[in-house]
Amino acid sequence: xxxxxxxxxxxxxxxxxxxxxxxxxxxxxxxxxxxxxxxxxxxxxxxxxxxxxxxxxxxxxxxxxxxxxxxxxxxxxxxxxxxxxxxxxxxxxxxxxxxxxxxxxxxxxxxxxxxxxxxxxxxxxxxxxxxxxxxxxxxxxxxxxxxxxxxxxxxxxxxxxxxxxxxxxxxxxxxxxxxxxxxxxxxxxxxxxxxxxxxxxxxxxxxxxxxxxxxxxxxxxxxxxxxxxxxxxxxxxxxxxxxxxxxxxxxxxxxxxxxxxxxxxxxxxxxxxxxxxxxxxxxxxxxxxxxxxxxxxxxxxxxxxxxxxxxxxxxxxxxxx
Numbered sequence: 001x002x003x004x005x006x007x008x009x010x011x012x013x014x015x016x017x018x019x020x021x022x023x024x025x026x027x028x029x030x031x032x033x034x035x036x037x038x039x040x041x042x043x044x045x046x047x048x049x050x051x052x053x054x055x056x057x058x059x060x061x062x063x064x065x066x067x068x069x070x071x072x073x074x075x076x077x078x079x080x081x082x083x084x085x086x087x088x089x090x091x092x093x094x095x096x097x098x099x100x101x102x103x104x105x106x107x108x109x110x111x112x113x114x115x116x117x118x119x120x121x122x123x124x125x126x127x128x129x130x131x132x133x134x135x136x137x138x139x140x141x142x143x144x145x146x147x148x149x150x151x152x153x154x155x156x157x158x159x160x161x162x163x164x165x166x167x168x169x170x171x172x173x174x175x176x177x178x179x180x181x182x183x184x185x186x187x188x189x190x191x192x193x194x195x196x197x198x199x200x201x202x203x204x205x206x207x208x209x210x211x212x213x214x215x216x217x218x219x220x221x222x223x224x225x226x227x228x229x230x231x232x233x234x235x236x237x238x239x240x241x242x243x244x245x246x247x248x249x250x251x252x253x254x255x256x257x258x259x260x261x262x263x264x265x266x267x268x269x270x271x272x273x274x275x276x277x278x279x280x281x282x283x284x285x286x287x288x289x290x291x292x293x294x295x296x297x298x299x300x301x302x303x304x305x306x307x308x309x310x311x312x313x314x315x316x317x318x319x320x321x
Contacts (some may be wrong), residue, residue, distance in 0.1 A: 003238055011132045012124040012244075016234040018139040019188040019200065020227035024208075025146040026184045027201030028219055031209075032157035038075070038178070039198035042185045044094040046194050047101025049186075050119045054108035060119065061134040061186055068182035071097065071265050080171070091288030121193035122245030122286065124237060131190055138187045145180045153177060154215055191230065193245035199252060200226060207256040210263035225255055241265045 003009050030038050049067030053060030071093060078089050105116050118126045146153070155163040156173045164170045181201070188197040208221035233248030240247075 008125050008127065009234075009238060011127045011129065012234055012238075013231065014132055015135050015191050016230040016244075016248075017227055018135055018173075019191045020230035021193075021223055022139050022142040022146075022184050023197065023200040024204040024222035024226040025219070026142060026180050027179070028205045028215075028222055029153050030181060031202060031205045032154070033177070037198060038181055038204045039185055039201045040195075041075065041089070041094050042068050042072055042182050043189070043194035043197050044183075045097035045187060046185050047116070047119070048097045048104065050116065050194075051101040051104025051108070055104045059130060059134065061131055061138075061190070064119075064189065065134075065138060065183060065186040066183050067097075069179050072178035072182035072298050073086065073175065076175050079174075118174075119189050119193065120195050121243050122189070122191050122196070122248075124191075124202045124234065124244055127190050130149065135187050135190065137181050142180055142184050142187065145176060148220070149173070149176070151182050180276070191234070191244060192248055196245045196249050198247045203249075203252045203256050204229070207252075207259045210256075210259045211266075225252070229255060 004013075016149070027036075027039070039172065046064040046068040050060045050066030052067065053063035058130055074093060075090060102115065117123075149181040152168055152173055153164075153176075155166070155168060156170055157177075160170050160174075163173075181244075184201065185197050188200060192200050204222040204225040205218065207225055208218045212218050212221060229248050233251050234244055236242065236251075237244035237247050
């Protein structure tokens with residue numbers, strides 16, 4: 001393939017695969033925590049890191065990672081301790097991040113806002129060898145956390161109070177999730193762009209949830225969708241000379257629409273089959289909307305205390321196959 005004859009496309013495709021894996025991998029926890037727009041907020045903060053990187057003549061990827069992590073920690077602290085008007089503090093952080101990025105990059109020698117556009121919307125030709133090295137290291141960290149601690153992160157994302165009762169370090173795991181999301185934004189900004197990365201973290205997960213009822217299957221399908229659309233968007237961008245970030249996001253949305261159209265008749269058929277198998281109907285508190293993912297933990301979960309669900313859950317286990 002002639003596309004692989006160019007070194008910059010080899011680097012772009014490798015970065016695209018890593019982004020396709022990491023973004024949905026951390027996004028599934030953000031969706032379960034109802035923090036789907038967290039990646040968007042971190043992307044705004046990362047702009048300051050990019051500007052500082054140009055100003056200090058340091059790697060924009062590593063500087064954006066550092067600033068994103070600090071911003072994610074601040075967001076978690078606001079969520080924990082801000083009793084009132086915490087949204088104002090977050091708004092100032094987000095928009096201050098954007099303003100700081102524009103200011104710093106204009107103060108840098110020879111810098112201008114045109115240097116910022118490739119980080120905002122992604123660019124194939126600007127992915128350097130050093131960027132690929134940084135992306136590989138950061139992606140390895142994200143995969144290690146999201147896969148290695150999947151049971152603990154899932155438990156905290158579902159019910160913080162119950163996870164706390166079982167003895168899990170809830171605040172530490174919440175902080176780790178936020179930091180992992182920040183690292184993922186830095187991984188994706190060269191391919192998708194800071195302003196569009198949140199879509200790749202959320203939409204593949206939402207698309208996968210249209211087809212499956214289990215967490216493990218949702219995770220696997222979301223990653224498969226992420227890798228497919230990032231590779232497809234990168235290749236399309238090369239041949240059609242269109243922005244890679246926008247192409248990837250539009251392909252992701254198209255996949256969501258297609259899977260939703262496919263899942264609707266399947267959900268209705270599943271609902272009819274379930275109604276036929278349970279003539280009396282499920283208890284009211286156990287009803288699950290058609291198409292919703294099955295988020296119950298596995299019976300053999302190693303988490304302490306997860307086997308001791310409330311009595312209501314025990315009744316649901318008998319009613320739901």
